[in-house]
Amino acid sequence: MHHQRHNHSHGHGHGHDHHHDPKTNTYRERLRQAANKSKTLEEIVSNPAAACFQPNDLTRLLAMPTYDYSAVKEAFNSRPCIKSRSRTWAPPAGPDPLLKLSQGTTTAGLTAHASTKPTTTTIRRGSIATSVEHSKLDAQFRVGFSMAYGHSIELNMENEVIKGGDAIDSGTYIFDRDELPYASVIDKDWRGKLCEECLRKLPKEDDDNAVLECRSCPRLTDGSGGRGEDLDLGPAKFCSRECLEQAWRTWHGYECKFMEELDQFEQDTRLALRIFWRNSQEGVRLVIKESSETSNNNIDTLTSKAAGLSLNNINSDLNKIDEANRKPRVHSKDGSQISIQELYHNFDRLAPKAQMAFLIKAHYLQELMGLSKNAARELAQIQALIKFNCFAIKSKIYQDAGDGGRISHQEEYAVGSGVYLLASMFNHSCAPNAMVVFGVQAKTSLRGELGFASSGGRGVDPRVLNVLTSKSLKAYGSVPAQVEISYGPTGGRMPTEERKECLRQKYAETFRKRVFKCQKGSYACRPMLDDEDECPTCGEKVDRAIRNKMMQLIAQLLGDTSNPSLPLSRRLTLLKTLEVSQSRLFVDTYIIYGHTCDQLAMVYTQSGDLGQGAQWCRKALKAVMVNFPHDSIEVAQETLKLAGLLFNNQQHKEALKHVQAAIVLYRGHYGAKSKEPDLLELYKMEEVLQPIVEKYY
DSSP states (O other): OOOOOOOEESOOOOBBBBSSOTTTTHHHHHHHHHHHSSOOHHHHHOTTGGGGSOHHHHHHHHTOSSOOHHHHHHHOOOTTTTTTOSSOBOOOSOOOHHHHHHTTOTTOSSSOOSOOOOOOOOOOTTSSOOOOOOOOBOTTEEEEEETTTEEEEEEOTTSHHHHTTOOBOTTOBSBSSOBOOSEEEEOGGGBTTBOTTTOOBOOOTTSSSOOEEOTTSOOBOOSSTTOSOOOSOOOOEESSHHHHHHHIIIIIHHHGGGHHHHTTSOHHHHHHHHHHHHHHHTTOOSOOSOOOSSOSSOOOOHHHHHHTOOOTTGGGOHHHHHHHHTSOOOOOTTSTTOOGGGSOOOGGGSOHHHHHHHHHHHHHHHHHHTOOTTHHHHHHHHHHHHHHHEEEEEEEEEEEOSGGGTOEEEEEEEEEEEEOTTGGGOEEOSSOSEEEEEGGGSHHHHTTSSOTGGGTTSOSOTTOEEEEEOSOBOOBTTBOOEEEEOTTTTTTSSOHHHHHHHHHHHHOOOOOOOOBOOTTOOTTSOOBOTTOSBOTTTOOBOOHHHHHHHHHHHHHHHHHHTOTTOOHHHHHHHHHHHHHHHHHHBOTTOHHHHHHHHHHHHHHHHTTOHHHHHHHHHHHHHHHHHHSOTTSHHHHHHHHHHHHHHHHTTOHHHHHHHHHHHHHHHHHHHOTTOOOHHHHHHHHHHHHHHHHHHHHO
């Protein structure tokens, strides 16, 4: 068997970071913030919104003790960032494509708006929204509520199987059908490589189905009447006419003209806009009360609707927020009727700086796109909702590499972010009993319910999500067991640092790890915390200037190596430099160092050097085993990588040991009867290795 699968996971620690850009910025931001202790004003607000405020005004707004939307509007200056845009959009002539699409014309969506005059965006309820069948829970589960945990997913005590005392095996799908996101957005690094609507790989040039480009996307010039150079911002690309038309109906038709500005925002802000469009199409609002333009702190939240509570001056009474959040919001026990209004956004739990940053960005978008006067408040709350409910969408991308094409590897990337209504009902646990799966690992794929024929030959939608029990669950007495996922790497819900920041803000917990080496270089010295000024073992003083310089170098290298289209030789050179720098600063069990070792293993595998690949994979596995529970899916995936490398390098005895260890771990998560692709691959390797080891070793 000449097949090895290298499952290289990006975005373990994204959206999404999110929040964030779940894949690109997680480690870079972590290290940069540790070195500089704070972000610049532009990083907090994001350009181009920050350009609409004088630096002194921006500093004053972000330092205010409470959020004040009136102050944001007063300080806002649309020149030159909106009214005198330095670059122009020259649309091709043609009828309004959105009008044609709303009338059901299948050939629309390929031409641009005839007029560039700014207008107020108005969307009528139900006019162009596409109805999507809601997912619901399997009959063995339900949406529960308690004063201690709020809403959660738990065992259904009314189900005959549960009442009978039977246990639910690991590997059980919790959703009756896979869930599609309420709204999603592609990661900017994957624009031009994946479909911007469904996140599938774009067809190759020689395929029958050519890539479709939106002809309405602006041709951005330097304002010299078409004589200048175009910006490096290509049109939106889609894998099919179906995706192009769906995107135009739901989000692209509203954003197309403003691609230059929106491309400068972080992923979460672009996702917030798409939720805003869908809310508008469906007549849904989070801000339920039109408020005075002059009053401060007047954002009414969805929790006020649920609890009958006025949240004006909410920052002075957080107990009322807690009381409101402890009121039941979801009334469909099977989860099929959950709406975006029933998700927590916790805007009023955020620090005033974060609240003002959301309002500043939202007001800029309101002015830029000609939205209704209350749109900024709505967008601010949507940004907060995303912060607490966003999932990084992970997709496995396969490539051939080395050895005459006999060896293949798969890389798991966070290719986008999305908000899922039913999946947002799960609570967090650092020792979860369930895990989030996407695309080919979801229920429809493994059961053959969504093959190539039913999806137009394009395969499984990478965005579909399900949740899988990773441990056996059983009710004890009348107390239903909660089903919990990890909001961190396991679920891909958000990058680690953003998850920690959310937990800090909610629970005021401190997260500190001993990861730094003593600068004296002695192996006898114990690891240090980042805020310790001297080695606790030998007393060596920490040279902060040297440490900060190294951290900035590492941050730069992490950003450079995150580009998935980087040439192999260049990636290898950068990764070697990165590993040397990290090994001088961090202990070898630090997860960021382990991530670099994992990348090195993948690159050496691609180049055909399986021995070096296995060596670096062993180091990566060591870091993963220190940072995650011994039976976690992260340990299982890294063990599979090492087993595959050893198998293809004909290190049979060691390969069999890791194959059998990985089988035990995968069975624990997916169940012994699962047809999960990784588990089937392990069975095949065991079948080949067992007789060889028995005969020759």
